[in-house]
Amino acid sequence: MVDTLSITLAQLNQSVGDIAGNAAAMLAARSRAAGADLIVFPEMQLIGYPPEDLVLKPALIERAAAQLEAMAKATSGGGPAMLVGSVFVVDGQLHNGIALLDGGKVAAVRFKHELPNYGTFDEVRLFQPGPLPEPIVFKGVMIGLPICEDIWHPDVCRHLANFGAELLICINGSPYEIDKDTLRIDGVAKRRAVDTGLPLAYLNRVGGQDELVFDGASFVVNGDGNLAVQMKDWEEQEVTTRWTRTATGWRCDQGEIARLADHPEDIYCAMVLALRDYVDRNKFPGVVLGLSGGIDSAICAAIAADALGPERVWSVMLPSRFTSQLSLDLATECARMIGCKYETIPINPAVVAFDQMLSGTFADKDVDITEENVQSRIRGVTLMAISNKFGPMLLTTGNKSEMSVGYATIYGDMAGGYNPLKDAYKLTVFAISEWRNRHKPRIGLGPDGPVMPEGIITRPPSAELRPDQKDSDSLPEYPVLDGILLGLVEHEKSVDQLVAEGFTRETVVRIERLLNVAEYKRRQAPPGVKLGTRNFGRDRRYPITNAFRSG
Numbered sequence: 001m002v003d004t005l006s007i008t009l010a011q012l013n014q015s016v017g018d019i020a021g022n023a024a025a026m027l028a029a030r031s032r033a034a035g036a037d038l039i040v041f042p043e044m045q046l047i048g049y050p051p052e053d054l055v056l057k058p059a060l061i062e063r064a065a066a067q068l069e070a071m072a073k074a075t076s077g078g079g080p081a082m083l084v085g086s087v088f089v090v091d092g093q094l095h096n097g098i099a100l101l102d103g104g105k106v107a108a109v110r111f112k113h114e115l116p117n118y119g120t121f122d123e124v125r126l127f128q129p130g131p132l133p134e135p136i137v138f139k140g141v142m143i144g145l146p147i148c149e150d151i152w153h154p155d156v157c158r159h160l161a162n163f164g165a166e167l168l169i170c171i172n173g174s175p176y177e178i179d180k181d182t183l184r185i186d187g188v189a190k191r192r193a194v195d196t197g198l199p200l201a202y203l204n205r206v207g208g209q210d211e212l213v214f215d216g217a218s219f220v221v222n223g224d225g226n227l228a229v230q231m232k233d234w235e236e237q238e239v240t241t242r243w244t245r246t247a248t249g250w251r252c253d254q255g256e257i258a259r260l261a262d263h264p265e266d267i268y269c270a271m272v273l274a275l276r277d278y279v280d281r282n283k284f285p286g287v288v289l290g291l292s293g294g295i296d297s298a299i300c301a302a303i304a305a306d307a308l309g310p311e312r313v314w315s316v317m318l319p320s321r322f323t324s325q326l327s328l329d330l331a332t333e334c335a336r337m338i339g340c341k342y343e344t345i346p347i348n349p350a351v352v353a354f355d356q357m358l359s360g361t362f363a364d365k366d367v368d369i370t371e372e373n374v375q376s377r378i379r380g381v382t383l384m385a386i387s388n389k390f391g392p393m394l395l396t397t398g399n400k401s402e403m404s405v406g407y408a409t410i411y412g413d414m415a416g417g418y419n420p421l422k423d424a425y426k427l428t429v430f431a432i433s434e435w436r437n438r439h440k441p442r443i444g445l446g447p448d449g450p451v452m453p454e455g456i457i458t459r460p461p462s463a464e465l466r467p468d469q470k471d472s473d474s475l476p477e478y479p480v481l482d483g484i485l486l487g488l489v490e491h492e493k494s495v496d497q498l499v500a501e502g503f504t505r506e507t508v509v510r511i512e513r514l515l516n517v518a519e520y521k522r523r524q525a526p527p528g529v530k531l532g533t534r535n536f537g538r539d540r541r542y543p544i545t546n547a548f549r550s551g
Contacts, residue, residue: 001140005243005250007169008033008080009229010041011216012236013207015281016048017060023067029238030080036240037139039080042171042205043148044096046071046086049173049205050212055087055094055126065089068099068106076104081138083145085171093128098145098171100136108136112147113156120175120212120530120538123149132156135165141250144198148172151192151200161196167243167250168192168200176215176270178532181233181260184217190225197223199243199252206236208277211422211527211537213270217260220252229255234269234443261441264431267531268303269441271420271432274529276307278418279393286312288386289395290379290413291335291342293317293327295456296421298334299433300397302451303420306444310339314392317344318379320351322467326459334452350378376412384415393417396526401426401478403525403536404485405511406518407471414525422528423535425485426461426478433457476507484511490534495551509551520544 010029014022026041033039043049047064054060064086075081081102088097088109095111111130115123133156135142144160144167151157151170160168174184184202193200199222206216217233220241229252231237242253261269279287287304291297297315304313315338317331328344335342354374362370387394396416398408400423408414421429434457437450461471461478475481484503487493488511498508522536523544534540 003245005038005139005141006036006240007201007243008036008039008238008240009201009203009218009220009231010039010238011203011206011218011231012041012045012238013277014042014045014048014205016051016209017054019047019060019063019067022046022048023071026082026084027071027074030074030082032238033080033240036080038083040083040169040171040201040203041085042203043085043098043173044087045171045205046084048209049085050121050209051087053126061087061089061094068101072099072101072106073104075101081107083169083171085147087127094126095130096123096127096147097130098147100138102138110134110136110145110147112150114149114153116149116152119533121149132159134163135160142166144168146170148174151202152188154192154195157192157196157198157200161198165196165198168196168198170200170202172202172204173214174204175212175530176266177530178263178267181215181217185219185221185227189219189221193221193223194225197249199223199228199250201229201241201252206234206273208274208529210278211274211530211535213274213277213529215266215270220255222251223249227257228252230257230260232258233260233266234273234441264428264435265439265441267424267428268306268432268436269443270529270531271303271424272307272441272443275303275418275420278527279308282393284391284393284417286314286392287395287418288314288316288383288390288392289397289416290318290383291315291331293324293330293334293456294459294461295429295433295452296399297397298330298452298456299429299436300395300420301334301338301340302433302436302446304395305338305340305446305451306441309445310447311341312392313338313340314386314390315340315342316383316386317342318347318382319344320347320375326455330453330456330459334456337447337449337453338451339447345382347375347378347382350382351375354378373409373412376409377415380409380412380415387417395420397421398525399424399426399429400536401481401485403522404489404518405475405481405514406521407475408521410521410524414521416526419526419528422525423531425482427482428531430457476511480507481511484508485515488512488515489540490532495549499551505551509549512549512551516542516546516549519546
């Protein structure tokens with residue numbers, strides 16, 4: 001029986017499928033925490049989260065089990081015990097679980113009871129739920145080990161408390177969503193702590209994984225609901241917490257309370273970290289993107305510079321005969337402010353060639369959106385040629401407002417490997433652009449000062465595919481459009497509900513129709529980081545062929 005404990009919370013990144021690399025990083029963290037009694041790692045830290053169908057590969061399961069045994073042996077000579085999240089097989093069934101490695105062996109294993117099956121999560125498809133878990137005993141202390149979703153419902157923590165748990169350690173793979181850190185602390189963790197009277201350490205992973213990004217922001221709350229420790233968001237961090245047995249139970253000593261990123265800094269950091277890990281883990285030397293003189297491409301170039309460093313960003317202006325001198329000047333100045341590579345490749349020779357090539361087929365047909373789309377696709381081909389020849393991944397720059405209503409050219413400006421703005425509405429683009437021009441993110445590798453001319457932020461948006469074109473020629477003003485889309489996409493509201501909120505029926509019906517008919521485009525769009533509660537893809541899964549309309 002001990003009266004004090006030192007527990008290191010290791011808020012680490014992880015690489016899905018890199019079992020040896022993840023294990024090496026954990027063992028290195030353990031070496032740095034040599035004076036602690038116990039070091040804890042996030043959910044599925046050994047194999048990476050979310051593993052999706054990788055866990056259906058027997059070879060992965062076998063390798064993870066062997067690596068866990070090897071890690072356990074590292075605890076035979078003293079030093080901190082380890083709590084390691086991984087995948088486990090019992091009677092042929094897969095479980096998401098956590099193992100205590102102590103004294104040179106796997107001393108205990110507990111399984112996740114509540115499996116999330118909503119939004120981006122489909123664990124029910126892959127795993128079997130474990131039984132309501134019993135606490136483990138470590139140095140005579142009864143420790144409850146709820147895993148992620150287990151604390152979003154009251155049953156697991158209550159069961160652990162009733163079974164004699166003296167403190168709770170919850171490992172997580174909780175993806176970022178806007179305002180989710182407040183929900184985790186105030187809406188969930190404090191409730192469980194107060195409900196059980198037990199202190200709760202909440203450890204989350206950090207880093208990007210395809211369309212998800214994990215913000216870290218781990219913390220400890222005591223049994224009275226007071227926040228004892230707040231770790232950083234968006235960065236790896238290892239913090240050793242001190243715990244004391246008191247007359248009323250265990251309590252975590254007061255530690256550092258880090259400042260979490262405010263809005264919209266949090267959104268910007270999510271984009272930066274997600275892009276950084278996507279590019280680096282897929283081993284691209286950098287990125288290339290079209291820089292048009294508009295706000296979407298400008299902020300994408302800034303995000304890329306903050307993610308990778310300006311030297312790994314290649315921007316290309318692809319002017320047509322409709323491109324204004326203002327666009328040329330703004331793009332040039334934007335690239336200079338960011339410090340990235342910049343060049344100009346006019347597309348008119350290719351446009352003329354396509355006009356000649358199609359002149360017979362298009363004879364007696366009026367010029368329409370077809371010719372506009374040809375320009376966009378020529379730009380896409382040009383940028384992909386640079387990507388193929390030199391290796392950088394092509395970034396696309398369309399925002400969620402445009403993707404919602406199909407205001408994007410498939411195989412044109414939608415061509416590419418990743419889109420930082422995929423889940424960002426146009427008003428969000430304005431907000432993060434204004435923020436980045438005044439601040440540099442803590443995790444940013446780009447320049448300290450502004451990253452785009454103010455003229456890019458204030459000019460009316462335009463695709464510049466025909467004379468004097470503006471987005472508002474074919475779309476409502478963005479405050480109206482985004483308001484309607486928030487209702488239709490994020491909240492599944494009907495036309496009647498939105499009309500009751502003050503939008504005109506004609507506009508809402510038109511936007512709903514555009515939203516529905518653009519589904520086939522979105523299915524072919526590149527991945528991009530999830531920011532809100534309903535990103536296109538795993539959160540919002542609509543049939544392409546769909547006759548239902550709400551109004």
